[in-house]
Amino acid sequence: MKKAKNLLLLVVMSAVVVFTAACGSDGDATGSELEGSVVVDGSGTVYPLMARLAEDYMVNEQENVSVEVSRAGTSAGFKKFLAEGGTDFNNASRHIKEEEIATAEELGLSVKELKVALDGITMVIxxxxxxxxxxxxxxxxxxFLASAGKKNWSDIRPDFPNKPITTYGPNENHGTYEFFFESILDEQDLVGGINLQQDYSTLVDLVSKDKNAIGFFGFGYYVNNQDKLTAVNIDFGNGPVEPSLETIKEDGAYAPFTRPVFTYLNEDNAKAQPQVLDFAIYALNNAATAAEETGFAPLTEAELAEQAEYLESLK
Structure with missing residues:
Protein backbone atom coordinates (compact mmCIF):
# COMPACT_ATOMS: atom_id res chain seq x y z
CA MET A 1 0.00 0.00 0.00
CA LYS A 2 2.78 2.40 0.93
CA LYS A 3 4.56 1.70 -2.37
CA ALA A 4 1.31 2.32 -4.25
CA LYS A 5 0.83 5.70 -2.53
CA ASN A 6 4.40 6.70 -3.30
CA LEU A 7 3.95 5.69 -6.91
CA LEU A 8 0.72 7.70 -7.17
CA LEU A 9 2.42 10.75 -5.61
CA LEU A 10 5.28 10.46 -8.11
CA VAL A 11 2.86 10.31 -11.04
CA VAL A 12 0.97 13.39 -9.78
CA MET A 13 4.20 15.36 -9.25
CA SER A 14 5.43 14.40 -12.71
CA ALA A 15 2.17 15.60 -14.20
CA VAL A 16 2.50 18.92 -12.39
CA VAL A 17 6.06 19.38 -13.65
CA VAL A 18 5.04 18.58 -17.24
CA PHE A 19 2.06 20.96 -17.00
CA THR A 20 4.17 23.73 -15.51
CA ALA A 21 6.88 23.29 -18.13
CA ALA A 22 4.29 23.36 -20.89
CA CYS A 23 2.79 26.57 -19.56
CA GLY A 24 6.23 28.11 -19.25
CA SER A 25 7.09 27.08 -22.78
CA ASP A 26 3.91 28.65 -24.15
CA GLY A 27 4.69 31.85 -22.26
CA ASP A 28 8.19 32.04 -23.68
CA ALA A 29 6.96 31.46 -27.21
CA THR A 30 4.44 34.27 -27.04
CA GLY A 31 6.53 36.63 -24.95
CA SER A 32 10.09 36.25 -26.12
CA GLU A 33 10.53 34.07 -29.21
CA LEU A 34 10.27 36.67 -31.95
CA GLU A 35 11.38 36.91 -35.55
CA GLY A 36 11.54 39.50 -38.31
CA SER A 37 13.62 42.62 -38.82
CA VAL A 38 14.17 45.99 -37.17
CA VAL A 39 15.58 48.84 -39.26
CA VAL A 40 17.53 51.66 -37.60
CA ASP A 41 19.25 54.58 -39.34
CA GLY A 42 20.32 58.14 -38.60
CA SER A 43 23.02 59.72 -36.48
CA GLY A 44 26.61 58.66 -36.96
CA THR A 45 27.27 59.85 -33.41
CA VAL A 46 24.64 57.56 -31.91
CA TYR A 47 25.58 54.68 -34.21
CA PRO A 48 28.15 53.00 -31.88
CA LEU A 49 25.64 52.95 -29.00
CA MET A 50 22.75 51.53 -31.03
CA ALA A 51 25.01 49.09 -32.88
CA ARG A 52 26.18 47.70 -29.53
CA LEU A 53 22.60 47.38 -28.29
CA ALA A 54 21.56 45.70 -31.54
CA GLU A 55 24.40 43.20 -31.37
CA ASP A 56 23.70 42.34 -27.73
CA TYR A 57 19.98 41.99 -28.45
CA MET A 58 20.50 39.59 -31.35
CA VAL A 59 23.06 37.49 -29.44
CA ASN A 60 21.48 37.45 -25.99
CA GLU A 61 17.75 37.98 -26.54
CA GLN A 62 16.36 37.31 -30.00
CA GLU A 63 18.54 35.31 -32.37
CA ASN A 64 15.75 35.20 -34.98
CA VAL A 65 15.39 38.98 -35.15
CA SER A 66 17.69 40.94 -37.47
CA VAL A 67 18.43 44.48 -36.24
CA GLU A 68 20.04 46.51 -39.02
CA VAL A 69 21.76 49.73 -37.88
CA SER A 70 23.00 52.27 -40.45
CA ARG A 71 24.42 55.81 -40.14
CA ALA A 72 23.20 58.15 -42.84
CA GLY A 73 23.32 61.08 -40.42
CA THR A 74 20.55 62.63 -38.32
CA SER A 75 18.95 64.76 -41.04
CA ALA A 76 19.36 62.23 -43.83
CA GLY A 77 18.02 59.59 -41.46
CA PHE A 78 14.90 61.59 -40.72
CA LYS A 79 14.13 61.70 -44.45
CA LYS A 80 14.17 57.91 -44.52
CA PHE A 81 12.23 57.66 -41.26
CA LEU A 82 9.52 60.12 -42.28
CA ALA A 83 8.42 58.33 -45.42
CA GLU A 84 5.90 55.71 -46.44
CA GLY A 85 7.38 52.39 -45.39
CA GLY A 86 10.19 54.21 -43.61
CA THR A 87 12.63 52.95 -41.01
CA ASP A 88 11.54 51.81 -37.54
CA PHE A 89 13.97 54.06 -35.65
CA ASN A 90 15.94 57.20 -36.43
CA ASN A 91 18.93 57.90 -34.21
CA ALA A 92 19.47 61.62 -33.70
CA SER A 93 22.05 63.85 -32.06
CA ARG A 94 19.52 66.69 -31.95
CA HIS A 95 15.81 67.15 -31.33
CA ILE A 96 13.40 66.57 -34.19
CA LYS A 97 12.64 69.82 -36.05
CA GLU A 98 9.23 71.45 -36.43
CA GLU A 99 9.19 70.79 -40.17
CA GLU A 100 9.99 67.13 -39.52
CA ILE A 101 7.14 66.93 -37.02
CA ALA A 102 4.87 68.48 -39.67
CA THR A 103 5.95 65.83 -42.18
CA ALA A 104 5.12 63.08 -39.67
CA GLU A 105 1.67 64.60 -39.12
CA GLU A 106 1.04 64.82 -42.87
CA LEU A 107 1.89 61.12 -43.20
CA GLY A 108 -0.15 60.19 -40.14
CA LEU A 109 2.90 58.78 -38.36
CA SER A 110 3.10 58.55 -34.57
CA VAL A 111 6.66 59.38 -33.51
CA LYS A 112 8.07 58.92 -30.02
CA GLU A 113 11.27 60.65 -28.90
CA LEU A 114 13.43 58.40 -26.71
CA LYS A 115 16.37 60.01 -24.95
CA VAL A 116 19.13 57.41 -24.65
CA ALA A 117 22.33 59.07 -23.37
CA LEU A 118 24.44 62.22 -23.09
CA ASP A 119 27.29 63.16 -25.39
CA GLY A 120 29.98 65.83 -25.27
CA ILE A 121 31.13 67.73 -28.35
CA THR A 122 34.86 67.05 -28.28
CA MET A 123 37.52 69.19 -29.91
CA VAL A 124 40.36 67.04 -31.20
CA ILE A 125 43.86 67.91 -32.39
CA PHE A 144 35.44 78.13 -36.19
CA LEU A 145 33.64 81.47 -36.57
CA ALA A 146 33.96 83.15 -39.96
CA SER A 147 33.56 86.67 -38.59
CA ALA A 148 36.39 86.20 -36.06
CA GLY A 149 38.95 86.14 -38.87
CA LYS A 150 41.39 83.82 -37.08
CA LYS A 151 43.46 82.22 -39.83
CA ASN A 152 46.69 81.26 -38.07
CA TRP A 153 47.25 79.63 -34.70
CA SER A 154 49.15 82.76 -33.66
CA ASP A 155 45.92 84.73 -34.16
CA ILE A 156 44.48 82.77 -31.24
CA ARG A 157 47.45 83.38 -28.95
CA PRO A 158 50.67 85.16 -29.86
CA ASP A 159 52.81 82.31 -28.51
CA PHE A 160 51.08 79.75 -30.76
CA PRO A 161 52.83 78.85 -34.06
CA ASN A 162 52.38 81.22 -36.99
CA LYS A 163 50.84 78.39 -39.02
CA PRO A 164 47.46 78.20 -40.77
CA ILE A 165 44.68 76.57 -38.76
CA THR A 166 43.00 73.74 -40.66
CA THR A 167 39.48 73.04 -39.43
CA TYR A 168 37.43 69.86 -39.74
CA GLY A 169 33.97 68.65 -38.81
CA PRO A 170 30.99 66.52 -39.81
CA ASN A 171 28.84 67.77 -42.68
CA GLU A 172 25.28 69.11 -42.69
CA ASN A 173 23.74 65.62 -42.67
CA HIS A 174 24.80 65.24 -39.05
CA GLY A 175 23.06 66.54 -35.96
CA THR A 176 26.53 67.21 -34.53
CA TYR A 177 27.09 69.84 -37.20
CA GLU A 178 23.70 71.41 -36.46
CA PHE A 179 24.31 71.42 -32.69
CA PHE A 180 27.73 73.02 -33.18
CA PHE A 181 26.34 75.62 -35.57
CA GLU A 182 23.21 76.43 -33.56
CA SER A 183 24.26 76.01 -29.93
CA ILE A 184 28.00 76.74 -29.91
CA LEU A 185 28.31 79.26 -32.75
CA ASP A 186 24.85 80.73 -32.10
CA GLU A 187 23.91 80.24 -35.77
CA GLN A 188 26.76 82.38 -37.07
CA ASP A 189 28.61 81.29 -40.21
CA LEU A 190 31.41 78.75 -39.93
CA VAL A 191 34.87 79.71 -41.09
CA GLY A 192 35.44 79.42 -44.81
CA GLY A 193 37.44 76.46 -46.00
CA ILE A 194 36.38 74.14 -43.20
CA ASN A 195 36.66 70.52 -44.32
CA LEU A 196 33.29 68.87 -43.66
CA GLN A 197 32.94 65.11 -44.01
CA GLN A 198 30.14 62.55 -43.98
CA ASP A 199 32.22 59.77 -42.45
CA TYR A 200 33.63 60.17 -38.93
CA SER A 201 36.44 57.73 -39.62
CA THR A 202 37.57 60.06 -42.41
CA LEU A 203 37.66 62.97 -39.95
CA VAL A 204 39.78 60.95 -37.54
CA ASP A 205 42.20 60.10 -40.33
CA LEU A 206 42.47 63.68 -41.61
CA VAL A 207 43.14 65.22 -38.19
CA SER A 208 45.61 62.48 -37.29
CA LYS A 209 47.69 63.35 -40.37
CA ASP A 210 47.59 67.16 -40.05
CA LYS A 211 49.70 68.78 -37.33
CA ASN A 212 47.80 72.09 -37.61
CA ALA A 213 44.34 70.51 -37.58
CA ILE A 214 41.48 70.90 -35.14
CA GLY A 215 38.15 69.16 -35.54
CA PHE A 216 35.02 68.27 -33.60
CA PHE A 217 32.70 65.31 -33.12
CA GLY A 218 31.10 63.24 -30.36
CA PHE A 219 33.13 62.03 -27.39
CA GLY A 220 32.69 58.37 -28.32
CA TYR A 221 34.67 58.75 -31.52
CA TYR A 222 37.51 60.32 -29.58
CA VAL A 223 37.45 57.52 -26.98
CA ASN A 224 37.82 54.93 -29.71
CA ASN A 225 40.71 56.84 -31.33
CA GLN A 226 42.75 58.09 -28.37
CA ASP A 227 45.85 56.54 -29.88
CA LYS A 228 45.51 58.83 -32.91
CA LEU A 229 44.14 62.08 -31.46
CA THR A 230 44.35 64.40 -28.46
CA ALA A 231 41.22 65.87 -26.86
CA VAL A 232 41.33 69.59 -26.07
CA ASN A 233 40.48 70.57 -22.49
CA ILE A 234 38.01 73.47 -22.54
CA ASP A 235 37.98 76.36 -20.09
CA PHE A 236 34.39 77.51 -19.63
CA GLY A 237 35.41 80.11 -17.05
CA ASN A 238 36.53 78.02 -14.10
CA GLY A 239 39.65 76.36 -15.45
CA PRO A 240 40.26 73.72 -18.16
CA VAL A 241 37.83 70.79 -18.20
CA GLU A 242 38.70 67.45 -19.74
CA PRO A 243 35.83 65.79 -21.61
CA SER A 244 35.03 62.52 -19.81
CA LEU A 245 32.11 60.41 -18.69
CA GLU A 246 32.33 62.18 -15.32
CA THR A 247 32.24 65.75 -16.72
CA ILE A 248 29.79 65.18 -19.59
CA LYS A 249 26.54 65.61 -17.69
CA GLU A 250 23.62 68.01 -17.97
CA ASP A 251 24.80 69.86 -14.87
CA GLY A 252 28.47 68.83 -15.13
CA ALA A 253 31.63 70.82 -15.67
CA TYR A 254 31.46 70.14 -19.42
CA ALA A 255 27.79 71.13 -19.65
CA PRO A 256 28.15 73.94 -22.26
CA PHE A 257 29.34 71.36 -24.81
CA THR A 258 27.05 68.55 -23.55
CA ARG A 259 23.91 67.48 -25.37
CA PRO A 260 21.38 64.66 -25.15
CA VAL A 261 21.19 62.07 -27.93
CA PHE A 262 18.06 60.25 -29.01
CA THR A 263 16.45 57.55 -31.00
CA TYR A 264 13.02 58.24 -32.49
CA LEU A 265 10.55 55.37 -32.69
CA ASN A 266 7.79 54.87 -35.26
CA GLU A 267 5.04 53.91 -32.80
CA ASP A 268 2.81 52.52 -35.54
CA ASN A 269 5.50 50.05 -36.54
CA ALA A 270 6.11 49.20 -32.88
CA LYS A 271 2.43 48.36 -32.35
CA ALA A 272 2.21 46.32 -35.54
CA GLN A 273 5.51 44.46 -35.22
CA PRO A 274 6.31 42.98 -31.79
CA GLN A 275 10.04 42.74 -32.51
CA VAL A 276 10.27 46.52 -33.04
CA LEU A 277 8.67 47.27 -29.69
CA ASP A 278 10.66 44.54 -27.97
CA PHE A 279 13.95 45.99 -29.22
CA ALA A 280 12.90 49.50 -28.14
CA ILE A 281 12.22 48.29 -24.59
CA TYR A 282 15.46 46.30 -24.54
CA ALA A 283 17.42 49.35 -25.72
CA LEU A 284 16.14 51.53 -22.89
CA ASN A 285 16.60 48.84 -20.25
CA ASN A 286 20.23 48.37 -21.32
CA ALA A 287 21.13 51.87 -22.49
CA ALA A 288 23.10 52.84 -19.37
CA THR A 289 25.56 49.95 -19.65
CA ALA A 290 25.94 50.24 -23.42
CA ALA A 291 26.43 54.01 -23.12
CA GLU A 292 29.44 53.72 -20.84
CA GLU A 293 30.93 51.03 -23.07
CA THR A 294 30.69 53.23 -26.18
CA GLY A 295 31.73 56.64 -24.84
CA PHE A 296 28.45 58.18 -23.70
CA ALA A 297 27.44 59.44 -20.28
CA PRO A 298 24.45 57.37 -19.12
CA LEU A 299 21.10 58.80 -18.12
CA THR A 300 19.68 58.14 -14.68
CA GLU A 301 17.92 54.83 -14.10
CA ALA A 302 14.72 56.73 -13.30
CA GLU A 303 14.74 58.58 -16.63
CA LEU A 304 15.31 55.42 -18.63
CA ALA A 305 12.75 53.45 -16.61
CA GLU A 306 10.06 56.09 -17.16
CA GLN A 307 10.51 55.84 -20.92
CA ALA A 308 10.57 52.03 -20.82
CA GLU A 309 7.33 52.07 -18.82
CA TYR A 310 5.68 54.14 -21.53
CA LEU A 311 6.76 51.61 -24.16
CA GLU A 312 5.40 48.75 -22.05
CA SER A 313 2.02 50.47 -22.21
CA LEU A 314 2.00 50.08 -26.02
CA LYS A 315 1.79 46.28 -25.75
Whole structure:
Protein backbone atom coordinates (compact mmCIF):
# COMPACT_ATOMS: atom_id res chain seq x y z
CA MET A 1 0.00 0.00 0.00
CA LYS A 2 2.78 2.40 0.93
CA LYS A 3 4.56 1.70 -2.37
CA ALA A 4 1.31 2.32 -4.25
CA LYS A 5 0.83 5.70 -2.53
CA ASN A 6 4.40 6.70 -3.30
CA LEU A 7 3.95 5.69 -6.91
CA LEU A 8 0.72 7.70 -7.17
CA LEU A 9 2.42 10.75 -5.61
CA LEU A 10 5.28 10.46 -8.11
CA VAL A 11 2.86 10.31 -11.04
CA VAL A 12 0.97 13.39 -9.78
CA MET A 13 4.20 15.36 -9.25
CA SER A 14 5.43 14.40 -12.71
CA ALA A 15 2.17 15.60 -14.20
CA VAL A 16 2.50 18.92 -12.39
CA VAL A 17 6.06 19.38 -13.65
CA VAL A 18 5.04 18.58 -17.24
CA PHE A 19 2.06 20.96 -17.00
CA THR A 20 4.17 23.73 -15.51
CA ALA A 21 6.88 23.29 -18.13
CA ALA A 22 4.29 23.36 -20.89
CA CYS A 23 2.79 26.57 -19.56
CA GLY A 24 6.23 28.11 -19.25
CA SER A 25 7.09 27.08 -22.78
CA ASP A 26 3.91 28.65 -24.15
CA GLY A 27 4.69 31.85 -22.26
CA ASP A 28 8.19 32.04 -23.68
CA ALA A 29 6.96 31.46 -27.21
CA THR A 30 4.44 34.27 -27.04
CA GLY A 31 6.53 36.63 -24.95
CA SER A 32 10.09 36.25 -26.12
CA GLU A 33 10.53 34.07 -29.21
CA LEU A 34 10.27 36.67 -31.95
CA GLU A 35 11.38 36.91 -35.55
CA GLY A 36 11.54 39.50 -38.31
CA SER A 37 13.62 42.62 -38.82
CA VAL A 38 14.17 45.99 -37.17
CA VAL A 39 15.58 48.84 -39.26
CA VAL A 40 17.53 51.66 -37.60
CA ASP A 41 19.25 54.58 -39.34
CA GLY A 42 20.32 58.14 -38.60
CA SER A 43 23.02 59.72 -36.48
CA GLY A 44 26.61 58.66 -36.96
CA THR A 45 27.27 59.85 -33.41
CA VAL A 46 24.64 57.56 -31.91
CA TYR A 47 25.58 54.68 -34.21
CA PRO A 48 28.15 53.00 -31.88
CA LEU A 49 25.64 52.95 -29.00
CA MET A 50 22.75 51.53 -31.03
CA ALA A 51 25.01 49.09 -32.88
CA ARG A 52 26.18 47.70 -29.53
CA LEU A 53 22.60 47.38 -28.29
CA ALA A 54 21.56 45.70 -31.54
CA GLU A 55 24.40 43.20 -31.37
CA ASP A 56 23.70 42.34 -27.73
CA TYR A 57 19.98 41.99 -28.45
CA MET A 58 20.50 39.59 -31.35
CA VAL A 59 23.06 37.49 -29.44
CA ASN A 60 21.48 37.45 -25.99
CA GLU A 61 17.75 37.98 -26.54
CA GLN A 62 16.36 37.31 -30.00
CA GLU A 63 18.54 35.31 -32.37
CA ASN A 64 15.75 35.20 -34.98
CA VAL A 65 15.39 38.98 -35.15
CA SER A 66 17.69 40.94 -37.47
CA VAL A 67 18.43 44.48 -36.24
CA GLU A 68 20.04 46.51 -39.02
CA VAL A 69 21.76 49.73 -37.88
CA SER A 70 23.00 52.27 -40.45
CA ARG A 71 24.42 55.81 -40.14
CA ALA A 72 23.20 58.15 -42.84
CA GLY A 73 23.32 61.08 -40.42
CA THR A 74 20.55 62.63 -38.32
CA SER A 75 18.95 64.76 -41.04
CA ALA A 76 19.36 62.23 -43.83
CA GLY A 77 18.02 59.59 -41.46
CA PHE A 78 14.90 61.59 -40.72
CA LYS A 79 14.13 61.70 -44.45
CA LYS A 80 14.17 57.91 -44.52
CA PHE A 81 12.23 57.66 -41.26
CA LEU A 82 9.52 60.12 -42.28
CA ALA A 83 8.42 58.33 -45.42
CA GLU A 84 5.90 55.71 -46.44
CA GLY A 85 7.38 52.39 -45.39
CA GLY A 86 10.19 54.21 -43.61
CA THR A 87 12.63 52.95 -41.01
CA ASP A 88 11.54 51.81 -37.54
CA PHE A 89 13.97 54.06 -35.65
CA ASN A 90 15.94 57.20 -36.43
CA ASN A 91 18.93 57.90 -34.21
CA ALA A 92 19.47 61.62 -33.70
CA SER A 93 22.05 63.85 -32.06
CA ARG A 94 19.52 66.69 -31.95
CA HIS A 95 15.81 67.15 -31.33
CA ILE A 96 13.40 66.57 -34.19
CA LYS A 97 12.64 69.82 -36.05
CA GLU A 98 9.23 71.45 -36.43
CA GLU A 99 9.19 70.79 -40.17
CA GLU A 100 9.99 67.13 -39.52
CA ILE A 101 7.14 66.93 -37.02
CA ALA A 102 4.87 68.48 -39.67
CA THR A 103 5.95 65.83 -42.18
CA ALA A 104 5.12 63.08 -39.67
CA GLU A 105 1.67 64.60 -39.12
CA GLU A 106 1.04 64.82 -42.87
CA LEU A 107 1.89 61.12 -43.20
CA GLY A 108 -0.15 60.19 -40.14
CA LEU A 109 2.90 58.78 -38.36
CA SER A 110 3.10 58.55 -34.57
CA VAL A 111 6.66 59.38 -33.51
CA LYS A 112 8.07 58.92 -30.02
CA GLU A 113 11.27 60.65 -28.90
CA LEU A 114 13.43 58.40 -26.71
CA LYS A 115 16.37 60.01 -24.95
CA VAL A 116 19.13 57.41 -24.65
CA ALA A 117 22.33 59.07 -23.37
CA LEU A 118 24.44 62.22 -23.09
CA ASP A 119 27.29 63.16 -25.39
CA GLY A 120 29.98 65.83 -25.27
CA ILE A 121 31.13 67.73 -28.35
CA THR A 122 34.86 67.05 -28.28
CA MET A 123 37.52 69.19 -29.91
CA VAL A 124 40.36 67.04 -31.20
CA ILE A 125 43.86 67.91 -32.39
CA UNK A 126 46.83 66.12 -33.88
CA UNK A 127 49.07 64.16 -31.51
CA UNK A 128 51.99 66.43 -32.42
CA UNK A 129 50.08 69.58 -31.49
CA UNK A 130 51.48 70.50 -28.06
CA UNK A 131 50.27 74.11 -27.94
CA UNK A 132 46.46 73.89 -28.15
CA UNK A 133 45.80 71.15 -25.59
CA UNK A 134 43.85 73.71 -23.53
CA UNK A 135 41.59 76.36 -25.06
CA UNK A 136 38.91 78.65 -23.71
CA UNK A 137 35.35 78.33 -24.94
CA UNK A 138 35.70 81.67 -26.75
CA UNK A 139 38.92 80.57 -28.43
CA UNK A 140 37.14 77.51 -29.81
CA UNK A 141 34.36 79.72 -31.11
CA UNK A 142 36.87 82.12 -32.68
CA UNK A 143 38.64 79.27 -34.48
CA PHE A 144 35.44 78.13 -36.19
CA LEU A 145 33.64 81.47 -36.57
CA ALA A 146 33.96 83.15 -39.96
CA SER A 147 33.56 86.67 -38.59
CA ALA A 148 36.39 86.20 -36.06
CA GLY A 149 38.95 86.14 -38.87
CA LYS A 150 41.39 83.82 -37.08
CA LYS A 151 43.46 82.22 -39.83
CA ASN A 152 46.69 81.26 -38.07
CA TRP A 153 47.25 79.63 -34.70
CA SER A 154 49.15 82.76 -33.66
CA ASP A 155 45.92 84.73 -34.16
CA ILE A 156 44.48 82.77 -31.24
CA ARG A 157 47.45 83.38 -28.95
CA PRO A 158 50.67 85.16 -29.86
CA ASP A 159 52.81 82.31 -28.51
CA PHE A 160 51.08 79.75 -30.76
CA PRO A 161 52.83 78.85 -34.06
CA ASN A 162 52.38 81.22 -36.99
CA LYS A 163 50.84 78.39 -39.02
CA PRO A 164 47.46 78.20 -40.77
CA ILE A 165 44.68 76.57 -38.76
CA THR A 166 43.00 73.74 -40.66
CA THR A 167 39.48 73.04 -39.43
CA TYR A 168 37.43 69.86 -39.74
CA GLY A 169 33.97 68.65 -38.81
CA PRO A 170 30.99 66.52 -39.81
CA ASN A 171 28.84 67.77 -42.68
CA GLU A 172 25.28 69.11 -42.69
CA ASN A 173 23.74 65.62 -42.67
CA HIS A 174 24.80 65.24 -39.05
CA GLY A 175 23.06 66.54 -35.96
CA THR A 176 26.53 67.21 -34.53
CA TYR A 177 27.09 69.84 -37.20
CA GLU A 178 23.70 71.41 -36.46
CA PHE A 179 24.31 71.42 -32.69
CA PHE A 180 27.73 73.02 -33.18
CA PHE A 181 26.34 75.62 -35.57
CA GLU A 182 23.21 76.43 -33.56
CA SER A 183 24.26 76.01 -29.93
CA ILE A 184 28.00 76.74 -29.91
CA LEU A 185 28.31 79.26 -32.75
CA ASP A 186 24.85 80.73 -32.10
CA GLU A 187 23.91 80.24 -35.77
CA GLN A 188 26.76 82.38 -37.07
CA ASP A 189 28.61 81.29 -40.21
CA LEU A 190 31.41 78.75 -39.93
CA VAL A 191 34.87 79.71 -41.09
CA GLY A 192 35.44 79.42 -44.81
CA GLY A 193 37.44 76.46 -46.00
CA ILE A 194 36.38 74.14 -43.20
CA ASN A 195 36.66 70.52 -44.32
CA LEU A 196 33.29 68.87 -43.66
CA GLN A 197 32.94 65.11 -44.01
CA GLN A 198 30.14 62.55 -43.98
CA ASP A 199 32.22 59.77 -42.45
CA TYR A 200 33.63 60.17 -38.93
CA SER A 201 36.44 57.73 -39.62
CA THR A 202 37.57 60.06 -42.41
CA LEU A 203 37.66 62.97 -39.95
CA VAL A 204 39.78 60.95 -37.54
CA ASP A 205 42.20 60.10 -40.33
CA LEU A 206 42.47 63.68 -41.61
CA VAL A 207 43.14 65.22 -38.19
CA SER A 208 45.61 62.48 -37.29
CA LYS A 209 47.69 63.35 -40.37
CA ASP A 210 47.59 67.16 -40.05
CA LYS A 211 49.70 68.78 -37.33
CA ASN A 212 47.80 72.09 -37.61
CA ALA A 213 44.34 70.51 -37.58
CA ILE A 214 41.48 70.90 -35.14
CA GLY A 215 38.15 69.16 -35.54
CA PHE A 216 35.02 68.27 -33.60
CA PHE A 217 32.70 65.31 -33.12
CA GLY A 218 31.10 63.24 -30.36
CA PHE A 219 33.13 62.03 -27.39
CA GLY A 220 32.69 58.37 -28.32
CA TYR A 221 34.67 58.75 -31.52
CA TYR A 222 37.51 60.32 -29.58
CA VAL A 223 37.45 57.52 -26.98
CA ASN A 224 37.82 54.93 -29.71
CA ASN A 225 40.71 56.84 -31.33
CA GLN A 226 42.75 58.09 -28.37
CA ASP A 227 45.85 56.54 -29.88
CA LYS A 228 45.51 58.83 -32.91
CA LEU A 229 44.14 62.08 -31.46
CA THR A 230 44.35 64.40 -28.46
CA ALA A 231 41.22 65.87 -26.86
CA VAL A 232 41.33 69.59 -26.07
CA ASN A 233 40.48 70.57 -22.49
CA ILE A 234 38.01 73.47 -22.54
CA ASP A 235 37.98 76.36 -20.09
CA PHE A 236 34.39 77.51 -19.63
CA GLY A 237 35.41 80.11 -17.05
CA ASN A 238 36.53 78.02 -14.10
CA GLY A 239 39.65 76.36 -15.45
CA PRO A 240 40.26 73.72 -18.16
CA VAL A 241 37.83 70.79 -18.20
CA GLU A 242 38.70 67.45 -19.74
CA PRO A 243 35.83 65.79 -21.61
CA SER A 244 35.03 62.52 -19.81
CA LEU A 245 32.11 60.41 -18.69
CA GLU A 246 32.33 62.18 -15.32
CA THR A 247 32.24 65.75 -16.72
CA ILE A 248 29.79 65.18 -19.59
CA LYS A 249 26.54 65.61 -17.69
CA GLU A 250 23.62 68.01 -17.97
CA ASP A 251 24.80 69.86 -14.87
CA GLY A 252 28.47 68.83 -15.13
CA ALA A 253 31.63 70.82 -15.67
CA TYR A 254 31.46 70.14 -19.42
CA ALA A 255 27.79 71.13 -19.65
CA PRO A 256 28.15 73.94 -22.26
CA PHE A 257 29.34 71.36 -24.81
CA THR A 258 27.05 68.55 -23.55
CA ARG A 259 23.91 67.48 -25.37
CA PRO A 260 21.38 64.66 -25.15
CA VAL A 261 21.19 62.07 -27.93
CA PHE A 262 18.06 60.25 -29.01
CA THR A 263 16.45 57.55 -31.00
CA TYR A 264 13.02 58.24 -32.49
CA LEU A 265 10.55 55.37 -32.69
CA ASN A 266 7.79 54.87 -35.26
CA GLU A 267 5.04 53.91 -32.80
CA ASP A 268 2.81 52.52 -35.54
CA ASN A 269 5.50 50.05 -36.54
CA ALA A 270 6.11 49.20 -32.88
CA LYS A 271 2.43 48.36 -32.35
CA ALA A 272 2.21 46.32 -35.54
CA GLN A 273 5.51 44.46 -35.22
CA PRO A 274 6.31 42.98 -31.79
CA GLN A 275 10.04 42.74 -32.51
CA VAL A 276 10.27 46.52 -33.04
CA LEU A 277 8.67 47.27 -29.69
CA ASP A 278 10.66 44.54 -27.97
CA PHE A 279 13.95 45.99 -29.22
CA ALA A 280 12.90 49.50 -28.14
CA ILE A 281 12.22 48.29 -24.59
CA TYR A 282 15.46 46.30 -24.54
CA ALA A 283 17.42 49.35 -25.72
CA LEU A 284 16.14 51.53 -22.89
CA ASN A 285 16.60 48.84 -20.25
CA ASN A 286 20.23 48.37 -21.32
CA ALA A 287 21.13 51.87 -22.49
CA ALA A 288 23.10 52.84 -19.37
CA THR A 289 25.56 49.95 -19.65
CA ALA A 290 25.94 50.24 -23.42
CA ALA A 291 26.43 54.01 -23.12
CA GLU A 292 29.44 53.72 -20.84
CA GLU A 293 30.93 51.03 -23.07
CA THR A 294 30.69 53.23 -26.18
CA GLY A 295 31.73 56.64 -24.84
CA PHE A 296 28.45 58.18 -23.70
CA ALA A 297 27.44 59.44 -20.28
CA PRO A 298 24.45 57.37 -19.12
CA LEU A 299 21.10 58.80 -18.12
CA THR A 300 19.68 58.14 -14.68
CA GLU A 301 17.92 54.83 -14.10
CA ALA A 302 14.72 56.73 -13.30
CA GLU A 303 14.74 58.58 -16.63
CA LEU A 304 15.31 55.42 -18.63
CA ALA A 305 12.75 53.45 -16.61
CA GLU A 306 10.06 56.09 -17.16
CA GLN A 307 10.51 55.84 -20.92
CA ALA A 308 10.57 52.03 -20.82
CA GLU A 309 7.33 52.07 -18.82
CA TYR A 310 5.68 54.14 -21.53
CA LEU A 311 6.76 51.61 -24.16
CA GLU A 312 5.40 48.75 -22.05
CA SER A 313 2.02 50.47 -22.21
CA LEU A 314 2.00 50.08 -26.02
CA LYS A 315 1.79 46.28 -25.75
Missing amino acids: NKENDWATELTQQEVIDI
